[in-house]
Amino acid sequence: MEHIIKVQRNYKGEIISFETSEGRIISYRKALMETEDGIIEGTNIDWNHDGNVYLYNSDENDKNFSNYPPIY
Incomplete structure (x- = not known):
């Protein structure tokens, strides 16, 4: 099964692609859909206090993908 290996962040530090x-x-957005469909493993979906959906890493030590290398 596929999993995330790298991330791309915008100038604000927000993840924009994987x-x-x-x-x-x-x-x-595609990563959210593929996580929901069971195509990508090692990630989960949750909702923040504003009701927005977000993706997080299943690894307890790196929930926000901070230790993942950049794509470029």
């Missing part, structure tokens, strides 16, 4: 173990570059 690279998967299959070498695909996918948007944050």
